[in-house]
Amino acid sequence: MASHRKPRTPLSRTLAGAGPRAAIGITSAALATMTLLSETATAAPAKPPQPSIEDVQRQVDSLNHQAEVATQRYNQAAESTAAQRRKADQLLDQMARGAQQINESRRALGQFAAAQYRTGGLGQTAQFFLADDPQQYFDQTHLMSRETAKRRQVVARFETQQVTAARKRAEAAKSLQSLSDAQRELADQKRAVQQKLTEAQNLLNSLTAQEKARLAALEKQKEAEAERAAARLAAQQQHDQSGSSSDASGTSGTPAGGWRDGSASTRAAKAIAFAREQLGKPYVWGATGPNSFDCSGLTQAAWQAAGVSLPRTTWDQVKAGTRVSTSELQPGDLVFFYGDISHVGLYIGGGQMIHAPHTGTVVKIAPVTEMPIYGAVRPA
Helix, strand or coil: CCCCCCCCCHHHHHHHHCCHHHHHHHHHHHHHHHHHHHHHHHCCCCCCCCCCHHHHHHHHHHHHHHHHHHHHHHHHHHHHHHHHHHHHHHHHHHHHHHHHHHHHHHHHHHHHHHHHHHCCCCCHHHHHHHCCCHHHHHHHHHHHHHHHHHHHHHHHHHHHHHHHHHHHHHHHHHHHHHHHHHHHHHHHHHHHHHHHHHHHHHHHHCCCHHHHHHHHHHHHHHHHHHHHHHHHHHHHHHHHHHHHCECCCCCECCCCCCCCCHHHHHHHHHHHHHHHHCCCCEECCCCECCCCECHHHHHHHHHHHCCCCCCCCHHHHCCCCEEECHHHCCCCCEEEECCCCCEEEEEEECCEEEECCCCCCECEEEEHHHCCEEEEEECC
C-alpha cells in the first residue's frame, strides 16, 4: 500500500538534508531573521524633521502678519459696533420723546372727552332753547367751534405721532439687530487675533535657548539689511528731490506729491513730535492710546494731535490724503505695507519711521524698508 507524504518546502528539505548541528544553526538564523522583521514592523515611525530656525522665523512673521490683518478687521468691527450703538441710542431717545408727546396728546383728548361728557352731549338746537341768554349761547357756540378745531388738531397730531412712533420702533428694532450682528463680528475678530498670537507664542515657546539665540541673531541680521536699504532709499530720495527742484533750463519744479507749505509742515512736525513721545509704549492690538497703541491707532492719534482727523483702520487711512511715491516721501507721511495694507508707520525722514510693530514689541523707530511697501499717503 502506497504511503502519501506531504511535499517538502525548500526550508524543510534543507533541514532534512542537513545534520543536527547544521539544522540547529539554520533554525536559529531563521528565527533571528523573523524576530528582526517583527521588530522592524512594530517600530515607531520616524519623527518628522524639525523646522529650521529660518522656517520658524518665517512662520512667526507670517502669524504676526495674520494677526495684524485680524487686528484691522477687529478695529473695523469695533467702529461698526460703536456706530450702531450710537444710532440705536439715538432712536431709543427719539422713541422716548415720542412716547411723552403721545401721552400729552392722550391727556388733551381725555380733557375734551370729559368736557363733552359734562355738557351731556346735547345738540345745538336743544342748547339754544335751554339757554338762559341767547347771546350767551352764541358766545358759547363760538368758543365751542374753536375748541372743536383745536380738538381736530390734537387728534391729527395724535395720529401722526402714532405713525411716527411705529416707524421709529421698526427702525430701532432693525438698528438693535445690526448692533447685535456687529457685536458678534467683533467677538469673532477678537478670537481670530488671539488665535494667531497664541500660535506664534506657542511656536516661540517650543524653541530651546540655543534656538532662541539663533533666532535673535537672524532678527538682527534682518534689521541690519533693512537699515542699509533705508540708507540707500534716503540717498535716492535726496537725489531725486534735489533734481526735481530745478530742471535743466533752471526753472523750479516740485515732486508730483507737492511740497508742504508752512502750516502743513507745522502739522506734520506736531504729528511726529507726538509719535516720538510714545516711543517705548507697548503695542496692544485695538489700542489707540494713551498708554498703548496698535499701528493705525498710533498714526491716528499722532495726526489727531496735529489737528487732522484720520479714520481708524489702515484700509481707510490709505484713502485719507494725497498719494505720493516712495521717492517723494516727506516727514509726516504715512507709509503702508504689504499687499493687504495691514500695517502703517509714520515717516520721519532719512528712510526711517515710527511705528507700533506687533504684539510683544513697543513703539519704536525702524527703517521703512523692513517690510514690503504698499504705498504712501500725505494727510496734510
